[in-house]
Amino acid sequence: MNSDLHGALAACKTLPTLPTVAAQIIELSSQEDYGLSDIIDIVRNDITIATKLIASANTPQYYRGEPAVEISQAVSRLGFKSTMMIALSFSLSVKANSEEQSEIDLLSLWRRSVASGAIARLLARELGLKDPEACFLAALVQDIGVLALSQAAPQTYSTLSETSHEALCAAEKAAFECDHSAVGAWILEQWKLPSEITELVASSHDFATLTLEAGSRKDQWCIAISGLLADAMLAGDQFQAARMVWLIDGVCGENNGTESNIVPLIADAVREAEALFEAQLVQEPIALLEASKEKLFEVMTDASRDVSDDKVTQLEKRVSMLERQGQRDSLTGAINRGHFHAELDRLFIDSTNTHRPLSLMFIDADHFKQVNDTYGHLAGDEVLKWLASAFTELVGEKGLVGRYGGEEFVVILPNAAEKDAMLLGQDVCDYVRDGTVTAGDANIQVTVSIGIATFDPDSKLRGTRDLIFAADQAMYFAKQSGRDLCIVASALPTPPQAVAAAG
Template structure:
């Protein structure tokens, strides 16, 4: 099940550009001098967001007599706070679209996320309203892995989410048994793929781990907002008593103390306002206070229709932004890729590997470095010419790269020397990948003037057990290179492995 979940996360192409827009609006919310024109400029750069904002300003719900024709007019009409909330919330529904969730399924996970976003914002506002938008984002994205895990094991996972006997801690344990990871770990992987700032990655990764959250999120206001959101239900019809008690205890420590019932009522009121805003005045049926009052019984009401307008906006924005994202990716690839083989060049590999090593140290994950060198390549080049040598390189690298998991990177260091970097894999998986790379290439031949020329790698594989110590890429490459030469001296077409 872990491999299925990882494959589903790897397959997501949900663009980080929408998240980047949300981050810009968070920054505007912290700027007391920000004006409607500042908002209008950011919105105007996104044609899809512009269209939807104008459509909402001209809807019957807004109740204007004269047609709103400019973004600045719409911002004035709707208000800066409302526009910020719209843009930030704009990011989430595209994920549900990629997972092919039905409208009813999407509504379930949207309501959970919106509840938590509102709770985090209200909790932060009690102490520092300036951090409210950051808290809102942390709450909104906190549980977005739930929908991904649900898409992998629908019936089984839905039973876990709706089991009111499971506290948050018990749910995490059940998820690890089912998937090999819990929704906080999966959320961290999605947040990294989405390229969210580290503040939000940490708030997502450790929202159920107060100790690590305290170590990595310096601002106590954001920590409290994330913790408050984490105590809310993971399903629309089940709230465990242990979790509601935890929220009550957290609120009692606030200055001044806040009653749980008052807090839940305020969350529901703001949630209802947001729902009405996104759905042109409609009122949601789901009530958080009802869950609090019924922690000893199962709620009977089904989830209501939620945030259809935002879902449409995100879907259309993702389509509109896809072409721009591909152009940006293409330009970056040209600067960091090897023109012959298509993998990373030395500079590109060095830059990317340092980022992966830093994340591996931060989250205490394993590292594997596989150094590859083609056997007898110089002799082949001297005998048959560089054109054939280039063809051999392209063939060997293409076959090798096709065997790698999506999170792995491969680079060309020079000549016929290549390297693969893996993080977060087991020792057995690293060895299996290296063996497959060597055996697959050794089974290939390249045709030349009626001859079939054989190709083979010698590989040095260095595996570093999970550690929080930051590794130096140059030292890792040096050690893996030495292992490769051991394999080459043994006869070539082999893997020499060491474990630290």
């Protein structure tokens, strides 16, 4: 956080304030001598929070055979720590929801917070964490910094409703040298919330780092991924939802040692949150999440499966044949998507039969929209052609370069082990970073993010769909981890069983 922002926050008189009940609970928790009766005295004076606590005590996670009908029964069943976290959650959520902000889409922010809280708490339970309610509270208030920044720097938030969460964070970092997770943590520190909540909010945007770093805190990861999955579900983005669910299955599967079936649990958690918060979040969440799997396979497996002469096995002859048949992308000269799938199918079968490795590289041009917006689409086309030429030169006879769509390219590397593909990927990153594309009077520099997946005799990947999705997932992590780098899929947690075998 730069000094100008810190000063603006400190001087702002309209920052979100701590509700009375929350302040009383925090004060109680700081005392050495307290009991359940003390917190009962606090929450029973707020009928809304008392009602929510009773409802929480009657959810499946806390139900004990008889319904809790009084606040004393609810608090006794929940215990002090859970009661404190749940009461703070409802107290702070009510306050946040009542703030009058004209610059931001508060309803969307509210829905994201509730959905994220529900998902984070479920994941914490699935991973066996000791305090899932802390994850619930942290996820619920993780965007409190947006409310603060909308008051301290309102000009930055004039178009919030038209901006993705990722784009918003990037704009914040450019303007303030931090994003709203840091501001939210600062606000919570002023409120004297427990340090564990402040730390969880501060790391809520560190999804890629938390996933890739071994030994990272699982509670922090629950908060970070819950926001991304909530975004996907609320936007109806089936492909992004599938990415997140695939990763959640992997983490929960590694933790439990069994295949996870997280989809119905997520749907139930969201529905439960809707009932507790009296909010409508996602239309038929289980249908959305299940459909996301099918959407993923539709996107990953092109309808065109025109496999030509299987007897042609030499790569040079295959490329020549593709050229003659016009099976190349008209702009870049790389093989087109349909024939990428055909070649991948053929080479996957060959790899299976010969027990030789097969690597797949997904390459995405970073911030390509900015190139088009700044220099125009004709310049963007020149960048794509330059990239395809660079990839073809670097790959040479080791593989096939294809254009998957938009600014995304693929490279099939027969007989290439993961370490060899990784070395090539790093070379590609270096070459592109150091190069310059001339388009008219403009000299344009770009970078790329690369994901690599490898099929070999020891691989858990069972088909081309698995291979494609794993490479795409690794590329997504490269972008989430800062872009301009190469990541292998083996660095990511994977489900005990792969996504799905090719049809």
